[in-house]
Amino acid sequence: MIKLIFSCLITALLFLPETVYAAVGVDAITVTSNPKGGETYTVTIQILALMTMLTLLPALLLSMTSFTRIMIVLGLLRQAIGAAQAPSNQVLLGLSLFLTIFIMMPVLEKVNETAVQPYMEEKIDAVTALQNASEPFKQFMLKQTRETDLDTFVRISGREQIDKPEDVPFSLLVPAYVTSELKTAFQIGFLIFLPFLVIDLVVASVLMSMGMMMLSPMIVSLPFKIMLFVLADGWTMVMEMLAASFYV
Numbered sequence: 001m002i003k004l005i006f007s008c009l010i011t012a013l014l015f016l017p018e019t020v021y022a023a024v025g026v027d028a029i030t031v032t033s034n035p036k037g038g039e040t041y042t043v044t045i046q047i048l049a050l051m052t053m054l055t056l057l058p059a060l061l062l063s064m065t066s067f068t069r070i071m072i073v074l075g076l077l078r079q080a081i082g083a084a085q086a087p088s089n090q091v092l093l094g095l096s097l098f099l100t101i102f103i104m105m106p107v108l109e110k111v112n113e114t115a116v117q118p119y120m121e122e123k124i125d126a127v128t129a130l131q132n133a134s135e136p137f138k139q140f141m142l143k144q145t146r147e148t149d150l151d152t153f154v155r156i157s158g159r160e161q162i163d164k165p166e167d168v169p170f171s172l173l174v175p176a177y178v179t180s181e182l183k184t185a186f187q188i189g190f191l192i193f194l195p196f197l198v199i200d201l202v203v204a205s206v207l208m209s210m211g212m213m214m215l216s217p218m219i220v221s222l223p224f225k226i227m228l229f230v231l232a233d234g235w236t237m238v239m240e241m242l243a244a245s246f247y248v
Contacts, residue, residue: 063174064137066103066144069185070096070242076189077238080196081229082222099239103246110136134170141177142168144184144246149176188245192238196225 061067074092087095101108115133118124124132153176154162162168203221207213229235 061100063178064141065100066181066242066246067096067100068178069181069188069245070099070103072182072185073188073192073238073242076186077192080189080193081225082196082218083226099242103243104140107136107140138166138168138170138173141173144180145173145177146180146183149179149183152176152179184245188241195228199225199228 071092074096078087078092111133114135115124115129118132119126119129150168150172153172157172159172200217200221203224204217207215207217207220
């Protein structure tokens with residue numbers, strides 16, 4: 001029965017007049033002039049541009065938000081504790097993502113206020129909305145980027161000295177910001193490693209003095225490190241420290 005209905009539909013489509021096919025088609029590109037003298041592209045092209053931007057969303061998340069620092073610190077924390085897969089990568093990824101949303105919320109609210117809502121109300125065009133949306137991110141990234149890293153990429157690019165931070169293009173700001181984030185993440189990871197390293201040294205020394213050289217110190221020290229981390233409310237301290245590091 002299903003095959004019969006499908007065959008009838010195909011046959012009906014074959015006998016449709018050509019005008020129907022022409023009506024179904026949509027112009028690929030349509031450019032219209034607005035009253036202010038600018039140009040507006042068709043909705044089809046805007047949707048295509050939006051879908052293209054969505055494919056770049058993971059790269060933008062890694063290179064323009066706090067996600068990189070948080071993920072690296074949590075990964076180093078797990079390694080410092082010595083737990084191989086606890087918490088798992090999925091848990092760390094979800095925790096990093098939602099903590100990133102929490103930290104970036106002021107920036108996202110400003111983007112929504114200055115770019116998204118005016119564009120939805122057709123007060124500004126797409127190009128202006130994109131420029132307005134980039135400003136809050138640029139301010140956030142400039143605040144977290146070291147001047148030495150920014151000067152390094154300015155020198156590598158062969159550009160002249162930039163007078164104002166607002167004049168820094170994204171092509172220089174993004175790699176400088178990512179480099180600064182990597183440095184900061186490893187500095188925080190070093191501070192997190194120290195107390196767990198002390199526990200490992202103490203346990204290894206005790207086992208050595210007792211002649212238990214065949215017993216791995218990691219097996220003995222793991223329960224003590226977990227207990228110390230839980231009693232010190234370590235997860236809350238790490239989350240608070242990570243959030244505060246972006247607004248110091």
